[in-house]
Structure formats: C-alpha cells, structure tokens
Amino acid sequence: MISISEAFENxxxxxxxDWERFFLGLALFLIGFxxxxxxxxxxxxxxxxxxxxxxxxxxxxxxxxIGTLLLLVSILNATGVSVAGxxxxxxxxxxxxxxxxxxxxxxxxxxxxxxxxRFVEIGDVxxxxxxxxxxxxxxxxxxxxxxxxxxxxxxxxxSLIEQTITNITRFxxxxxEFLVTVPHRQSLEASMEALREAGNQCQLVMEExxxxxxxxxxxPNGWLIMLGVWFERQNFVSVRxxxxxGVQDVFARxxxxxxxxxxxxxxxxxxxxxxxx
Amino acid sequence: xxxxxxxxxxxxxxxxxxIGELDLQFRRTAEEWRLGLFGNPVTAGGAVPGWRSIPAxxxxxxxxxxxxxxxxxxxxxxxxxxxVPGATVHYKLTLPIWIKLIVTGKRGREVTTETLADLPSHxxxxxxxxxxxxxxxxxxxxxxxxxxxxxxxxxxxxxxVPLTIKNRSDAVLWFERLxxxxxxxxxxxxxxGIVSNSVTVNYKGLEQYSQITWGDGRSMxxxxxxxxxxxREVASNDxxxxxxxxxxxxTA
Numbered sequence: 001m002i003s004i005s006e007a008f009e010n011x012x013x014x015x016x017x018d019w020e021r022f023f024l025g026l027a028l029f030l031i032g033f034x035x036x037x038x039x040x041x042x043x044x045x046x047x048x049x050x051x052x053x054x055x056x057x058x059x060x061x062x063x064x065x066i067g068t069l070l071l072l073v074s075i076l077n078a079t080g081v082s083v084a085g086x087x088x089x090x091x092x093x094x095x096x097x098x099x100x101x102x103x104x105x106x107x108x109x110x111x112x113x114x115x116x117x118r119f120v121e122i123g124d125v126x127x128x129x130x131x132x133x134x135x136x137x138x139x140x141x142x143x144x145x146x147x148x149x150x151x152x153x154x155x156x157x158x159s160l161i162e163q164t165i166t167n168i169t170r171f172x173x174x175x176x177e178f179l180v181t182v183p184h185r186q187s188l189e190a191s192m193e194a195l196r197e198a199g200n201q202c203q204l205v206m207e208e209x210x211x212x213x214x215x216x217x218x219x220p221n222g223w224l225i226m227l228g229v230w231f232e233r234q235n236f237v238s239v240r241x242x243x244x245x246g247v248q249d250v251f252a253r254x255x256x257x258x259x260x261x262x263x264x265x266x267x268x269x270x271x272x273x274x275x276x277x
Numbered sequence: 278x279x280x281x282x283x284x285x286x287x288x289x290x291x292x293x294x295x296i297g298e299l300d301l302q303f304r305r306t307a308e309e310w311r312l313g314l315f316g317n318p319v320t321a322g323g324a325v326p327g328w329r330s331i332p333a334x335x336x337x338x339x340x341x342x343x344x345x346x347x348x349x350x351x352x353x354x355x356x357x358x359x360x361v362p363g364a365t366v367h368y369k370l371t372l373p374i375w376i377k378l379i380v381t382g383k384r385g386r387e388v389t390t391e392t393l394a395d396l397p398s399h400x401x402x403x404x405x406x407x408x409x410x411x412x413x414x415x416x417x418x419x420x421x422x423x424x425x426x427x428x429x430x431x432x433x434x435x436x437x438v439p440l441t442i443k444n445r446s447d448a449v450l451w452f453e454r455l456x457x458x459x460x461x462x463x464x465x466x467x468x469x470g471i472v473s474n475s476v477t478v479n480y481k482g483l484e485q486y487s488q489i490t491w492g493d494g495r496s497m498x499x500x501x502x503x504x505x506x507x508x509r510e511v512a513s514n515d516x517x518x519x520x521x522x523x524x525x526x527x528t529a
Contacts, residue, residue: 173405207404207417
C-alpha cells in the first residue's frame with residue numbers, strides 16, 4: 001500500500017514535511033496577522049488617543065502594513081524559505097507595479113502631504129471646485145465628501161493638491177455677507193442704519209465682532225451696500241434666513257426701498273422706415 | 278412665593294409660571310403630567326415650544342431648579358471704568374437666570390432625575406471672546422455699575438453676583454470687559470432673591486494673568502442663605518492638570 005508521503009512525492013508536490021511547514025507557516029501568519037491588527041487597534045486607542053481621526057487611521061494602517069511585511073519575512077525565514085531570492089523578485093515586481101501604478105502612487109504621496117498639512121479634517125465642510133460637502137473620509141488615495149443632498153463624492157488626492165480647497169468650517173465663527181442695492185435717490189445713511197438694525201435684531205448674530213456695513217460701489221441700478229454679520233458656524237442656514245427676513249422687514253417698516261435690476265420701458269410709436277430709398 | 282422646587286399638583290389641577298420671557302404651564306391628569314414650554318427663550322435654549330407629556334408613574338413630578346447661564350458671560354460696563362493702582366471696587370451684578378426643568382422619579386429606593394429642558398429666562402445675544410481664529414463663545418451682558426451697597430431686590434428671573442475687582446498693578450486698569458465663567462458659580466436663596474458665591478478678580482498687570490478667586494459659599498451659609506443649586510462645572514485648581522493643559526496647548 002502506498003503511503004501518503006510517497007503519494008506526495010509521486011505528485012511532485014514536495015514531501016509531507018514541506019506541507020507541514022507550509023501549513024504551520026500559514027497558521028502562524030494568520031494568527032500573527034490577527035494579533036497584529038488587534039495590537040494596532042489597541043495602540044491607536046491608547047497611545048494615539050489624542051491624535052486626529054485621519055492621523056490615527058494612517059498610523060494604524062502603517063503598523064499593520066509594516067508589521068505584516070516583517071511577519072511574513074520572519075515566518076518565511078523560520079520555515080526555511082530563502083528570503084533573499086524572494087526579496088530580489090519582490091524588487092523587480094515592485095518596480096513593475098510602480099511603473100504601472102504611477103497615478104496611485106502620486107495619489108498616495110499627495111494624500112500624505114494633505115494629511116501632514118492638516119488643512120481638512122473629518123467632519124469639516126469643504127468646497128472643492130463645484131462641490132461642497134462634509135469630509136467623510138480621508139484615505140491614502142482619495143478624500144470622500146458627503147454632499148448636502150447625501151451623495152458620496154470621491155476626489156483623488158492628486159487632484160486636490162492641484163486645486164483650491166475652501167475649508168468653510170475651520171474656524172468656530174464665520175462672517176456672512178448680504179448684498180443689498182438701494183435706489184440712487186434713497187438716503188445712504190438711512191439704508192445703512194436699516195441694515196445695521198437688521199443685523200443686530202437677529203439673535204444668532206454675534207454681538208462681537210460687530211456687524212459691519214460697507215458701501216461697496218455705485219452700480220447702474222443703485223448703491224450696492226454690504227452687510228456682514230458674524231455667527232457660529234453651525235447656525236449658517238438660520239442666520240441666512242433670519243437676516244434676509246430681517247432686512248426685508250426693517251426696510252418695509254422704515255419705508256425704504258430695495259432696488260431690483262432696473263429695466264426701463266418707454267411707450268411710443270415706432271417710426272416707420274421709408275419705403276422708397 | 279418661590280417658584281423653585283417640586284411642582285405639587287393634584288389630578289385636575291394646573292399651574293402657570295412666568296419667569297422673565299419664559300412661560301411654563303403644568304397640568305396634572307390622573308394618567309400624566311402635561312408640561313407646556315412657551316416663549317422666545319424656548320427656541321433659544323434649543324427646545325421646541327409646545328406641550329410634553331410625562332406618564333405619572335410612581336412618584337414622577339416636575340421640578341424647577343434655578344441655574345447659571347450655560348456659557349461664560351462677557352460683562353461690559355456701560356462706560357469703561359478706570360481703576361487706579363491699588364483700587365478695589367465691589368459690584369452687585371444681576372444676570373438672567375436659567376431654568377432647569379427636571380423630572381424626578383423613583384427607581385426602587387433610588388431617586389432618579391432627568392433634565393427635560395435647560396432654558397434662559399431672557400433672550401441674550403451671544404458674543405465672541407478672543408481672536409477670530411481662536412476664542413470662545415459667550416453671552417454678552419452690559420451692566421450699569423451698581424455698587425453692592427445698592428439695595429435693589431433681585432427679581433425672580435435674575436440672580437446677583439458679588440464681584441470684586443482689585444487693581445494690584447502699577448498702572449491704571451481700564452475695565453472694559455470681563456469674562457465671567459458663571460458655570461463655576463453655586464446659587465443660594467436669600468430673602469432678597471437668588472445670589473451666587475462671590476468672585477474676586479486680582480489684576481496684576483498686562484504681562485501677567487489676572488487671578489480669579491471663587492468664593493466657597495461658606496460665608497453665605499453662615500449668613501443664613503441656603504444652597505438652591507450647585508455649579509454646572511467645578512472650577513479646577515489642580516496644578517498637575519493645569520500643567521498638562523499648558524503643555525498640550527504649547528505643543529498643539
């Protein structure tokens with residue numbers, strides 16, 4: 001009767017000792033990998049507790065990736081596999097993959113710059129090009145933004161590095177500007193006072209820094225005046241609505257007018273063109 | 278008659294309480310308590326005006342507790358006050374009171390409390406204290422300097438704070454604003470209204486931090502006042518914790 005080892009030898013799959021080493025190595029790798037993930041998570045939770053979300057995630061991934069590599073090399077070494085040959089092959093494969101994935105590498109490096117710059121954090125409201133939304137995740141290759149109509153946008157890091165990003169909620173308070181055009185003949189002083197009152201009467205507008213009223217320019221339709229009010233960033237929608245309503249109310253109460261675009265229509269006969277030239 | 282404390286009503290009874298701009302209504306039926314919150318401060322306090330129902334289980338009863346504002350208050354005198362070196366002034370400030378609507382009940386022998394609403398008695402505008410990049414949200418409050426010799430009774434929609442400012446520097450102190458962390462103040466019931474423990478500010482010059490001391494309230498209790506509400510947040514004098522915060526701020 002043929003033994004199992006003979007069967008393996010006949011199949012040219014190596015001796016049973018090789019298979020034992022292979023399964024032992026695999027088991028060790030799986031256990032080690034599992035422990036490594038737990039250790040990385042514990043490390044991030046305890047020592048890096050004060051770090052920002054994206055830094056913690058980056059640190060965790062770095063521990064897992066580097067740890068996995070070290071684990072793999074150690075297990076291969078312990079099971080008698082020559083690591084030198086593998087490393088040489090890995091170098092060649094690495095170059096090939098590197099050439100083939102230039103964009104991904106570029107994204108990874110851009111991502112590292114973005115994270116180190118600390119310009120955006122998870123939860124910030126940002127504007128990138130035409131897109132505005134809440135930063136949902138900062139990954140190695142891209143940033144994910146949840147738009148206000150609940151769509152998830154993926155913006156590659158490389159593209160982010162090249163364009164202007166506006167972090168709307170970086171600072172705890174913001175200024176919101178309202179532009180109002182008043183007729184040329186209307187008193188500027190009265191209009192400015194009305195705007196100031198409209199800003200001050202809104203409860204969500206901060207007392208300090210005080211609301212600011214500036215005459216921007218004289219346009220064909222009238223004087224363009226700006227009212228700037230400071231508010232806590234989370235009150236954006238309420239302040240925009242309340243101050244707009246306030247401006248309308250105060251102007252109406254004071255008998256002042258807000259100028260819309262001026263369209264002049266004149267009534268009269270259209271002169272007839274001569275028939276014979 | 279004090280409005281503070283547990284609201285005791287028999288089934289079929291109702292009671293309305295107005296504190297400043299806030300209107301509270303309580304109705305008791307056999308099955309439930311109906312609590313009505315009305316007035317502008319309700320929205321400002323982050324609640325929705327209207328009625329709420331609480332099943333009248335066991336010993337469930339609403340309780341009204343006075344509280345200090347939930348944010349620091351930036352005090353601004355009507356006109357800047359100049360304090361010459363060595364001068365000490367005492368003020369009796371009156372600030373709007375906050376109302377905590379708490380529901381008390383019993384779970385076995387244990388008395389349970391749950392805060393249903395934490396509302397201001399008046400609408401107060403918020404202000405910013407600090408630079409536009411870093412600072413703190415606070416309530417802005419203008420006051421007319423009124424020495425603590427003045428005998429005006431404190432209304433039920435306000436509490437008074439005995440404030441002492443000492444100019445320990447060699448220069449004139451222009452007192453234009455002061456951030457008062459009212460969350461560290463306890464409230465005491467006195468005959469003339471609700472009063473907090475005292476606050477003393479020692480100004481040591483532009484280059485040094487002013488030292489702020491909170492009265493511990495023992496003198497108030499000795500004077501016959503009783504503590505009606507504890508502070509929202511205990512002031513920390515822990516030097517080790519402060520050092521860590523200082524180091525953290527330095528390295529942030």
